[in-house]
Amino acid sequence: xxKRWEEERWGPHAHCKICGNAIPEGxxxxxxxxxxxxxxxxxxxxxxxxxxxxxxxxxxxxxxxxFLIANYFPL
Numbered sequence: 001x002x003k004r005w006e007e008e009r010w011g012p013h014a015h016c017k018i019c020g021n022a023i024p025e026g027x028x029x030x031x032x033x034x035x036x037x038x039x040x041x042x043x044x045x046x047x048x049x050x051x052x053x054x055x056x057x058x059x060x061x062x063x064x065x066x067f068l069i070a071n072y073f074p075l
Contacts, residue, residue: 013022018034029035
């Protein structure tokens with residue numbers, strides 16, 4: 001099936017990011033319940049990204065500290 005045929009049959013539409021129901025173009029979710037779940041998932045994603053950046057920064061800092069200790073205080 002061609003994309004054009006599908007557009008003629010169903011019209012332009014999008015799908016809900018949470019449940020997959022067809023919704024008008026330009027919308028992200030179909031209902032307040034899906035909006036609450038979507039907002040929760042976005043918040044969890046942002047929180048995990050912050051934690052990952054903190055861990056990455058701590059690992060980089062620890063590698064830098066070990067490098068400096070090894071160079072300035074040789075055994």
